[in-house]
Amino acid sequence: MKASGALELGEAPKGSTPKSVANRGISILDFILRLIAIIGTLGSAIAMGTTDETLPFVTQFNRFRAKYDDLPMFTFFVVANSIVSAYLVLSLALSIFHILRSGAKGSRIILIFFDTAMLVLLTAGASAAAAIVYLAHKGNAKANWFAICQQFNSFCERISGALIGSFGGILVFVLLILLSAVALSRR
Amino acid sequence: MQNSESTTINVAETKKETKGKAPLLAAPMATSSAVVETKGGYKKGIAIFDFILRLCAIAATLAATVAMGTTEQTLPFFTQFFQFQASYDDFLTFQFFVIANAIVTGYLVLSIPFSIVCIVRPHATGPRLLLIIFDIVMVALATAAASSAAAIVYLAHNGNSSANWNAICQQFTDFCQSVSGAVVGSFVAVVIFVFLVVLSAFALRKN
Numbered sequence: 001m002k003a004s005g006a007l008e009l010g011e012a013p014k015g016s017t018p019k020s021v022a023n024r025g026i027s028i029l030d031f032i033l034r035l036i037a038i039i040g041t042l043g044s045a046i047a048m049g050t051t052d053e054t055l056p057f058v059t060q061f062n063r064f065r066a067k068y069d070d071l072p073m074f075t076f077f078v079v080a081n082s083i084v085s086a087y088l089v090l091s092l093a094l095s096i097f098h099i100l101r102s103g104a105k106g107s108r109i110i111l112i113f114f115d116t117a118m119l120v121l122l123t124a125g126a127s128a129a130a131a132i133v134y135l136a137h138k139g140n141a142k143a144n145w146f147a148i149c150q151q152f153n154s155f156c157e158r159i160s161g162a163l164i165g166s167f168g169g170i171l172v173f174v175l176l177i178l179l180s181a182v183a184l185s186r187r
Numbered sequence: 188m189q190n191s192e193s194t195t196i197n198v199a200e201t202k203k204e205t206k207g208k209a210p211l212l213a214a215p216m217a218t219s220s221a222v223v224e225t226k227g228g229y230k231k232g233i234a235i236f237d238f239i240l241r242l243c244a245i246a247a248t249l250a251a252t253v254a255m256g257t258t259e260q261t262l263p264f265f266t267q268f269f270q271f272q273a274s275y276d277d278f279l280t281f282q283f284f285v286i287a288n289a290i291v292t293g294y295l296v297l298s299i300p301f302s303i304v305c306i307v308r309p310h311a312t313g314p315r316l317l318l319i320i321f322d323i324v325m326v327a328l329a330t331a332a333a334s335s336a337a338a339i340v341y342l343a344h345n346g347n348s349s350a351n352w353n354a355i356c357q358q359f360t361d362f363c364q365s366v367s368g369a370v371v372g373s374f375v376a377v378v379i380f381v382f383l384v385v386l387s388a389f390a391l392r393k394n
Contacts, residue, residue: 108388140278
């Protein structure tokens with residue numbers, strides 16, 4: 001009688017409505033995207049952090065050795081990508097919690113806040129490095145800044161490639177925050 | 188005996204249920220409408236704060252765009268440089284900064300009506316969801332423009348001995364000052380955008 005009374009009042013059994021199934025799907029997609037972002041940002045940090053090129057001959061430059069920490073923007077890039085990778089690994093736990101319990105609202109808002117902060121950090125690092133990579137490729141005649149890529153070829157290729165993983169990570173973060181917002185509004 | 192007891196209880200229950208259905212249904216409705224009214228209050232407050240923050244962000248990005256777009260300095264004397272005129276379009280990064288901040292300002296102005304709709308109807312999730320989607324994209328765009336310009340400004344202030352890049356700020360002081368100010372204004376707008384995203388997410392909760 002109690003069960004029928006409960007059904008009369010219109011209570012549906014938990015966990016089987018299409019909305020909760022969709023929320024669970026969103027949480028699983030969130031988890032997968034986080035894994036992809038970890039690979040992207042970690043790869044970028046390692047690719048930039050292991051750059052080291054020494055030219056075999058003497059050139060017009062005083063230095064004929066290029067490392068990532070010669071430019072503070074690249075150091076910032078490596079640090080930012082490392083912080084974001086570490087954060088993503090830690091947030092995997094919260095993501096798994098959201099898969100198991102799709103109805104948690106407070107933790108999703110905390111996750112959105114930290115995801116936005118990490119998006120800003122990642123974008124700042126990636127675009128500062130991109131500005132310097134552009135300068136390294138093209139130089140600037142007006143400011144008399146020489147394009148160092150013409151000497152340091154493999155260094156240049158490495159730093160340009162490291163940007164790709166980072167920008168992919170930015171795209172994934174945008175999707176992650178969007179997914180969390182949609183999941184919040186669907187409850 | 189138990190059966191008869193249960194049947195009498197059943198009859199009593201159904202009577203009570205038919206009598207009490209209206210209050211039973213009315214009670215949750217009354218509490219939910221009361222809950223809706225009190226919780227609608229906080230959503231309306233959030234929407235008003237969101238509107239005010241949007242106005243501040245418009246001011247910040249507009250100031251950054253104008254400050255960067257109108258920089259031009261011509262040195263009155265001959266220096267070791269071939270060029271003694273500096274303008275924002277000498278640097279591709281600064282051109283991207285101006286364009287990106289213009290886009291962000293335009294988006295903010297267009298999003299004011301949606302913000303007003305959210306104030307008037309605090310429980311509509313459609314406009315709020317639309318706002319948060321575009322706010323997230325604009326956060327990324329504004330941060331990209333601000334930090335790439337900050338990288339060039341840092342180089343202009345400090346130079347780089349490893350790459351043999353000179354610090355041009357030592358010659359073009361006014362240019363450097365207005366460009367640095369524009370970057371600062373853009374970062375203020377980024378912080379405001381982060382607040383906007385978190386506020387919209389907080390107001391999106393369905394209670």
